[in-house]
Each structure stands twice: as C-alpha cells, then as structure tokens.
Amino acid sequence: MSEIRFAPLARLADAYGTRFAEFAFEPGFVAAVDQHVAELRARLRGPSPDLSAEAPDPEDLSDYALGFLDALEEIGWQEPVGHDYAVCRLTAVCWLVREHRLLEPDVH
Template sequence: MSEIRFAPLARLVDAYAPRLAELAFEPGFVAVVDQHVAELRERLRGPSPDLPAEAPDPEDLSDYALGFLDALEELGWREPVGHDFAVCRLTAVCWLVREHRLLEPDAH
C-alpha cells in the first residue's frame, strides 16, 4: 500500500479519530455512527448480506473521504462541538479504518 496514495485517509484519521473516544459514553452517537458505517459500506460495495464482515477497499474509502472533505471545504464547514452529519460521517470513516486496520502496512 502506498503511503502517498492513502495520505488523505491518514490525515482524516489523524484529525477525526479522537471522536471515536466519544463512542464509549454517548450511545446516541454510537447509533448514528453505526448507521453511517452501514451507509458507507453500501455505497462502497453495494448491498450484500456479507457487508458487515468485509473491509472496504482502502483506495475507494480514501477517494470517498477526499471527495467528502472537498465538499465540506467548499461549503465552508467547520467542525462543531457536537455531532452534525459531517462529524458522524467522518467518525464512521475513522471507525472503518480502525476496525479493518486499513492504514497498517500489512492490511492488504
């Protein structure tokens, strides 16, 4: 896996992975992030009964994350203290990366 190719995904994880700690004490946030994870899996792989166990392709997830961040930048979005749609989606991306160890050298 090329570190340069996945640099946007690594930067996103560096910036938003701290939100994963909030999952330990905010059940509502857990539920919403879980929904975003399911939507991301479907968007990246299509509907399938095996989706929960399958890791997303790191390149596809990186491309998606980069496009999502670009759209947020165009909108002038700034990370809020709470949990808006963007925070939940970005946290879901981080969860997928962590869960499937997508940035580890031997992950794929």
C-alpha cells in the same frame, strides 16, 4: 500501499479517531456513527445480501473521503462542538480504517 494515496485516511484517523472516546458517554453518537458505517459499506461495496463485515477497499474509501472533504471545504463547513452529519460520517470513515486496520502495512 502508497502512503500518499492513503494520506486522506491517515489525516482523518488522526483528526477524528479521537472522537471514539466520546462513544463511552454518548450512545446517540455511537448509533449515528454505526448507521454511517453501514451506509458507507453499502455505498462502497454495493448492495449485499449478507451481513458480512468485509473490509472496504482502501482506495475506494480514500477516494470517497477525499471527495467528502472537498465537498465540505466547498460549503465552508466548520467542525461543530457536537455531532453533525459530517462529524458522524468522518468518524465512521475512521472507524472503518481502525476496524479493518487499513493503514497497517501488509493488510492489502
């Protein structure tokens, strides 16, 4: 796996992976991130009749994350203290990276 190719995922994991600690005391945040994970899975894999939790393609997820970050930069988004749509989406990307160990060597 190319480290440069997946740099957006590594940066997001470093920046938003710390948000997982908030899951313990913010059930609404957990639910929102869960919905974003489901939306990302559907977006990256397309409609699926089963409920399998297959790992997303790391290249597709990296491309998506890069595009999402670019869009946030274009609108001048600043990370809020709480949780907005962008924080939930970025945390969901991190969750997929962690859950499927996408940054670990020899995964893909």
